[in-house]
Structures are given as C-alpha cells and as structure tokens.
Amino acid sequence: MPSQNAPRVGIVRDDRYLLHKPGHTHPEHPNRLKAVYRMLDADFSGELVPIEAQPATLEHLELVHTPAYVKRVLKTADHRYTSLAPDTPASAETYLASWLAVGGCLKALDRLMDRSADVAFCLVRPPGHHALKDRAGGFCVFNNIGIAARYAMREYGLSRILIIDFDIHHGNGLNDLFHREKEVLYFSTHDPMLYPYTGDWEDVGGGEGEGYTVNIPLTREVTDGEFIHLYEQIVGPVTGAYRPQLILLAAGFDAHKEDPIGRSRLTEEAFSILTYLIMDWRSDVGDPPILFILEGGYSPRALSASVKAVIQSLLKPCAASKEVAGETQLSVDMILRARAIHHGYGVW
Ligand SMILES: [Zn+2]
Structure with missing residues (x-):
C-alpha cells in the first residue's frame, strides 16, 4: 500500500486498446500494452488509482481534427483491414481504440483537475504525436495530447501548457498544431535521422x-547521463520560466537501447531519473497537474521496464538523490547551442 503522503497515481488502462490490430509484423502491436498491463498487475497491484476511459465525443476530436478526417477514421470500421496511411493500417475496431485513447486522456485530465489524482499515466494506444489535423501517420490516428491540450484550454481556461516529448521521434503533429501559439510550449528531444525527419534546432x-x-x-x-544533463539544463529552466498550469508528457520509450526502431542507447534508468527531475521542477512551480501519455516504445520488455521505472519514481518522489555524471563535451555543446538559438526570445 502507498504511504500516507505518496502521490495518488491515476492509471488509464482498458483492454479495448488491444483491439487496434495493425498486423502481426507491425511494431505498434497490441503485445506492447499487454506486457505493460501484465507488469502493472504483478508490480503495482492496489497501489494505483484506476481511471475509467470513455470514448471521446465528436466535438472533442474536432478540437484538433477536421470533420472529414474524423469521418474517414470512422469509415475504417466497414473493413476488416484497411489503411489510414502507408505505415498506419487500421482494423475493424481501430476507430474504437482511437476514440477511447483520446477519451482516456481527457478523463485523466478531469481527474487531475478535480484533484482526485495527483498525477496520471494514460497507457493507451494507438499513439498520437505524429497525427496531423487531417491525416494519420507514424502509427498515430488521433493526436491524443494535442486534443488534451485544446480541451484544457477550452474546458478549464488554461493558457500555459508545457508539453515535454521524449519519444525518440519528433512529434511533428504537436509541433505543427501549436507552432504559432504561446499558450502551449512544445519541447522535444528526438533523433532527426528517423521519421518524420523534422524538428530542426532552428x-x-x-x-x-x-x-x-x-x-x-x-x-x-x-x-543516460548526457540525456539527463541536457534536460536539467534546458527543461528545468524552461519549466521555471514558463510556470506551466499543466504539464503533458509525450511519454515514448523508443530511445531505449533495446528498441527495435529507435537507434539510441538509453536505459530505463534515464526515464526514472527524468521523472524525479520533472516532479521536482513541477513542485517548484506550485505542483500543476501532470499527465503522462504513452507514445512509442516497441520492445514489449523494454517498454514495460521503462513504464515501471517511471511509475516507481512517481510513487516515491523523495528518493530523488540519484546523481548521474552526465556533463560531457557533447552535452555541453548541445546545451550551448540551444541557449544561443533561444536567447533572443526571452521565453526561458
Ligand atoms: Zn516514437
């Protein structure tokens, strides 16, 4: 059982997320979530606050997506197997999982706003950060996080929302959606040599x-160390200066060294320390609601180990004494470059 002052960690999980079946050899396979759900049952039984997902409404989806695109997704229900984009196939119940993925995120946001949970993790699929207003892509159907941000603005009147995207792919859907707005600050680390090849420094x-x-x-x-050093030196100051009213995490774990798509070298330890740090920065700005939403991560083993590391860090936020020796020429060069580019805007 959690100790008295352990944060109440809400979890969105639902077996209907397994109904989206993009094909046996597709990396975004239901087995990803099955592994995560098994881990939850084995390691966190009774420690988490269940949040029940409900399908989003049409109005919610149209906060981001065009009516024609929403209709197109709905039409995939007519076929056993079809395709929304070359890399994003749909099965007959993909529409249901996609509707529920958005609805689960919105429900979690409501629970955070009414303070019945302190932090929440939406373990949903299909993922969302590549989805554009009128187009699927990169295994994403609806932009779960983009819709959550729009919903937070409209429903709760929020005007400073920080999105931190640590998936190894650039979240082009999120980047485009909020490109010309200061109400959402989008931060992303990603491998520019991977899909969708966007997200330049400039x-x-x-x-x-x-x-x-x-x-x-x-x-x-x-x-791991360099990654953490970079986040400490950039996302720490960004959070302090922007003072977000809501923090949304595009929590993709495909930067893990075992991931079959990402080509990076991180371990679950990096995600654990990053979670401690984010919770620390959050407490410095008055503990705004914080919502983790699953994006990528294509090794079921590495994915469940990474999600476990994050949840453990959320449940025991006081153990943040971990130190990593991360300062190297590479991390310092990246930090200096980011500061040089952003210095003139005065945002952080
Ligand atoms: Zn990814």
Missing part, C-alpha cells in the same frame, strides 16, 4: 509562438 515556432517551440535533435551516441 524550428522555434512562429508569430505569437516564436520561441515557444524548443527542438533538440539528438545524436545516437547520447548516454
């Missing part, structure tokens, strides 16, 4: 949103 947002997009392309050699 892509900093535009118009009112100039400086409110922070893209950090990573090299494949980055170690």
Whole structure:
C-alpha cells in the first residue's frame, strides 16, 4: 500500500486498446500494452488509482481534427483491414481504440483537475504525436495530447501548457498544431535521422509562438547521463520560466537501447531519473497537474521496464538523490547551442 503522503497515481488502462490490430509484423502491436498491463498487475497491484476511459465525443476530436478526417477514421470500421496511411493500417475496431485513447486522456485530465489524482499515466494506444489535423501517420490516428491540450484550454481556461516529448521521434503533429501559439510550449528531444525527419534546432515556432517551440535533435551516441544533463539544463529552466498550469508528457520509450526502431542507447534508468527531475521542477512551480501519455516504445520488455521505472519514481518522489555524471563535451555543446538559438526570445 502507498504511504500516507505518496502521490495518488491515476492509471488509464482498458483492454479495448488491444483491439487496434495493425498486423502481426507491425511494431505498434497490441503485445506492447499487454506486457505493460501484465507488469502493472504483478508490480503495482492496489497501489494505483484506476481511471475509467470513455470514448471521446465528436466535438472533442474536432478540437484538433477536421470533420472529414474524423469521418474517414470512422469509415475504417466497414473493413476488416484497411489503411489510414502507408505505415498506419487500421482494423475493424481501430476507430474504437482511437476514440477511447483520446477519451482516456481527457478523463485523466478531469481527474487531475478535480484533484482526485495527483498525477496520471494514460497507457493507451494507438499513439498520437505524429497525427496531423487531417491525416494519420507514424502509427498515430488521433493526436491524443494535442486534443488534451485544446480541451484544457477550452474546458478549464488554461493558457500555459508545457508539453515535454521524449519519444525518440519528433512529434511533428504537436509541433505543427501549436507552432504559432504561446499558450502551449512544445519541447522535444528526438533523433532527426528517423521519421518524420523534422524538428530542426532552428524550428522555434512562429508569430505569437516564436520561441515557444524548443527542438533538440539528438545524436545516437547520447548516454543516460548526457540525456539527463541536457534536460536539467534546458527543461528545468524552461519549466521555471514558463510556470506551466499543466504539464503533458509525450511519454515514448523508443530511445531505449533495446528498441527495435529507435537507434539510441538509453536505459530505463534515464526515464526514472527524468521523472524525479520533472516532479521536482513541477513542485517548484506550485505542483500543476501532470499527465503522462504513452507514445512509442516497441520492445514489449523494454517498454514495460521503462513504464515501471517511471511509475516507481512517481510513487516515491523523495528518493530523488540519484546523481548521474552526465556533463560531457557533447552535452555541453548541445546545451550551448540551444541557449544561443533561444536567447533572443526571452521565453526561458
Ligand atoms: Zn516514437
């Protein structure tokens, strides 16, 4: 059982997320979530607050997506197997899982806003950060996090939302959606040599949103320590300066060294320490609601180990005495480059 002052960690899980079946050899396979759910039952039985997912409404989906695109997704129910994009096939019940993925995120946000949970993790699929207004792609159907951010603005009147995207792929859908707005600050670390090949250093947002997009392309050699050093030196100050009213995590774990798609070298330890740090920065700005939403991670073993590491860090936030020796020429160069590009905007 959790100790008295352990945070109440809400979890969205639902077996209907397994109904989206993009094919036996597709990396975004239901086995990903099955492994995570098995781990939850084995390691956190009774310690987490269940949050029941409900399908999103049409109105919710249209906060981001065009009515024609939503209709197109719905039409996939007519076929046993079809395709929304070359890399994003759909099975007959993909529409249901996709509707529920958005609905689960919105429900979790409601639970955070009414303070019946302190932090929540949505273990949903299909993922969302590549989904565009009118297009699927990169295994993503609806932009779960984008819709959650829009919903938070409309339903709760929030005007400073921080999205931290540590999936190894650039979240082009999120990047595009909030490119010209300062109400959402989008931060992403990613491998620029992987799909969708976007997210250059110089892509900093535009118009009112100039400086409110922070893209950090990573090299494949980055170690746990360097990754943590980079986050300490950039996301720490970004959080302190922006003072978000809500933090959304695009929690993809495909930067793990065992991931079959990512080519990076991180271990679950990096995600554990990153979680401690984020919770620390959050407490410095008044403990705003914080929502982790699953994106990628294609080795079921590495994915469940990484999600476990994050949940353990959430449940025991006081154990944040972990130190990693991460400062190297590579991490210092990346930090200096980001500061040089962003210095003039005065956002952080
Ligand atoms: Zn990814």
